[in-house]
Amino acid sequence: MNGEEPQKRNGARPVIRMLIFPASVLVLYGILFVVMPDKTLSAVKSSGNVLFSIIGVLALVFIAMVVFNLFVKPGQVARFLGAGSGAKGITLSAVAGIISMGPIYAWYPLLRELKQKGAGNAPIAVFLYNRAIKLPLLPIMIAYFGWVYVVILSALTVLGSIATGYAMGVLLKDGRDLKA
């Protein structure tokens, strides 16, 4: 179907897809409750405790998301990614990876477009690696693991992304592996 054709059910499909996993878990709870009601109730209580412990931090995450959405434009990410394979390009690709939001699938069309226009393998690999750092999610990570851990892991993630980008640049020749 053409992407431009009106698709009445497209709005509902992702919602249904999102609900499949939690609904499946609920079905599992239902089955287990019939077999082992006491243990299943304990599991519900345990889940409640976990949920209760993260509610406050989730509020912080939401505030961080709002601030982010207010100041970061997706257009900036595209511009940063197209800055080439030099030191500046790699740095901007790392920044683009860190500030990019949403599922990776949403970014593939843009990455493909950039690659077809000659963007190097290194900046794209650096971008993908740095998506492991999610600024709006840092509050919940710090709450769980402490800021020392988060700072060290984030710093090493950036260094790891540069190592990956360098290795990709050496191992692959730009543009030759892309099957159009």
Next chain:
Amino acid sequence: MKIAVSAEGPDADARVGDRFGTSQYLVIVDLDSGDFEAVPNPGASGQRGAGMQAVVLVISRDVGAVLTGYCSPVVRSHLAASGIEVLTGLSGTVAEVVESYSKGNLRESVGAETGQESGRGMSRRVALVQALRRSANQFGTLLPILVGVVLLIGLFNVFVSQELLTSVFSGEPVLDTLWGACFGSILAGNPINSYVIGAELLNLGVSLFAVTAFIITWVTVGLVALPAEMAALGRKFAIVRNILCLVLALPITILTVVVVNLVGR
């Protein structure tokens, strides 16, 4: 600020295209400098994904608003998610709609659907409302899976014995790192889920090595997303990148835990 107008021809006198994704040209006008560029619409062939090709084009050109006759809800949502204002129901020539837009007349006469930022003239209040709306959407998409994960953790806590867990995660740094990396590579999704699962595993006595490798590979290695990555970036790129990231997760994990232990958590 740049705007993109779907057009049936490559000049300012061309009629506005009926459909954003399949019109012959996208005319990109820089309202500040007056620069004008007619780009052949990559989706003009009308093949599957035509709308998305046009979306990628306007995003890569850093366009702030799209002016067109019609835009499907799917394409509109992608544009809005990228902070691009969408004005539909337009007709006349490209020059006429650009002039009307620059005078601020269009939003009153047609249905304007805006994303994160409309660019010119948008008040901070409107920008905040849109940021709130977008954040609520993003939050809404991560919440169902997170709830599912939390429910699974409850089952895990009650039904998985400590013995079973220690039989997999023995506490030996390299083995634990490998196991953590394996699980993280298979599983995927929003990183917030890896934090919640990782924290619970820590509570159950699993080593920080395993949890760190799990968190790193959750995003950097994606077996589930591998077919999509291969389709988008090439088979060789995707395979080499995933192997590199998996291998690199081991030294990063060990270095992270060693440094954290030295500094003190």
